[in-house]
Amino acid sequence: GKCSRGSPERGRPSMEAVLLFSLLLIFIALSIPIGITLGLATGICLVLTTDIPLTLIAQKSFTGLDSFPLLAIPFFILAGALMCNGGISRRLVNLAESLVGFIVGGLAMVTVLACMFFAAISGSGPATVSAIGSFMIPAMKERKYHGDFAAALTAAAGTIGVIIPPSIPFVIYSVVAMTSIGDMFIAGVIPGILIGIALMTVCYFTARKRNYLSSKEPPTLAHVGKAFKESLGALMVPIIILGGIYGGIFTPTEAAVVAVVYSIVIGKFVYKELDWKTLYECLRSSALINGATEFMIGLSMAFSNYLALAQIPAMIAQWLGSVSQSPVVILLLINIFLLIVGCFIDNIAAVIILTPILLPVVTKLGVDPIHFGIIITVNLAIGFITPPYGINLFVASAISGESIENISKQILPFVLAMTVCLMLFTYVPDVSMWLVHLLRH
DSSP states (O other): OOSSTTOOOTTOHHHHHHHHHHHHHHHHHTTOOHHHHHHHHHHHHHHHHOOOOTHHHHHHHHHHHOOGGGGHHHHHHHHHHHHHHTTHHHHHHHHHHHHHTTSTTHHHHHHHHHHHHHHHHHOOHHHHHHHHHHHHHHHHHHTTOOHHHHHHHHHHHHGGGGTSSSOHHHHHHHHHHTOOHHHHHHHTHHHHHHHHHHHHHHHHHHHHHHTOOOSSSOOOHHHHHHHHHHHHHHHHHHHHHHHHHHTTSSOHHHHHHHHHHHHHHIIIIISOOOOHHHHHHHHHHHHHHHHHHHHHHHHHHHHHHHHHHTTHHHHHHHHHHHHOSOHHHHHHHHHHHHHHHHTTSOHHHHHHHHHHHHHHHHHHTTOOHHHHHHHHHHHHHHGGGSTTTOHHHHHHHHHHOOOHHHHHHHHHHHHHHHHHHHHHHHHOTHHHHHHHHHHHO
16 A cells, blocks of 8 residues: 555544554553564554555565665674673773773773773673673772762763764664764764763762772873773774775775674684684674664664654644744753653664654754754663663673662762763754764865
């Protein structure tokens, strides 16, 4: 059936919206996987509100996945897994310690800086927490840091994994929003660094208040040089990826493949820590994660097609317009909504569901789709560290042995710092767009 045939009546779009969102909430509350939730909700709405055959879901899911940029996702997931197991994370920790370990609260700052380095490699929040936390949480406890603070800090710093490029949510947003992956990657650089600085500032004041001492004397130039030389192989990854994309040498998808090949070479032949068994495990876990992700993306294409048919984005834009005509107020309402959603729904699932609903609303306000990609990703990254869903909290809890309740209490200053950064990114577009404009011209 053609999309135009049997489209819902213009007079009553609210019925379709109420039905669709009610079904989504019910299925999510029943813990039905997001991909199945999207497909089921779309299917039921098609049957009850249109005369379009259900084959539309299969058609849109298939054509949605027939996309070259989507190939980047499994390769970035695999590159992150290989880096995690190839001895790279430990060398990044050593480099971070040589740079900031001597400051008050130095070990906490080392954790943030190491997470920033690893973020430029992995593209995933939980992977960053796991890779850096397994070294840094025990090290901080040894230096008399409270365990719940160490876990909370690592969980918060891990969110940078989805903001500094390469970032898997950026790839997914770019596919759903039909924007440039390369531009999204560039736009994430400055926001990622600013969030890192904000978290380090919280570390500094907390360390002074609680008397967390620095780890050692200021390093010598030779010591920093040695740590930098050892970690050079790892630090080249973001340079190769971003340099290759913006130098016109390869596409973001090809960059992901280059990252995989490079991480195998570094882990196996340079650092000699990647064996065949580990390689197999990395391939296996990446295939499982990618399968679940691609399933969601395919069905989200059918879901967004139904949204367009039922004119739901237009209806939401109309409602927001009736609340206020001010872009400042509308963006604030969208931020509050996204922060609440992030508490309950996974980052990737939320990007898939909400981009087709909110993007038409913000583009009418004159917001650049790339800028909105930063807003939605940072909002949902804060969701990584807010209960009840906060996946980074669970990873940090598993590594540290601390309870989610205790970690959640310690996370509040970090959530506050990230929210201040979010407001800056929302209302000062140049923070994320300056580098993009610079490289476009």
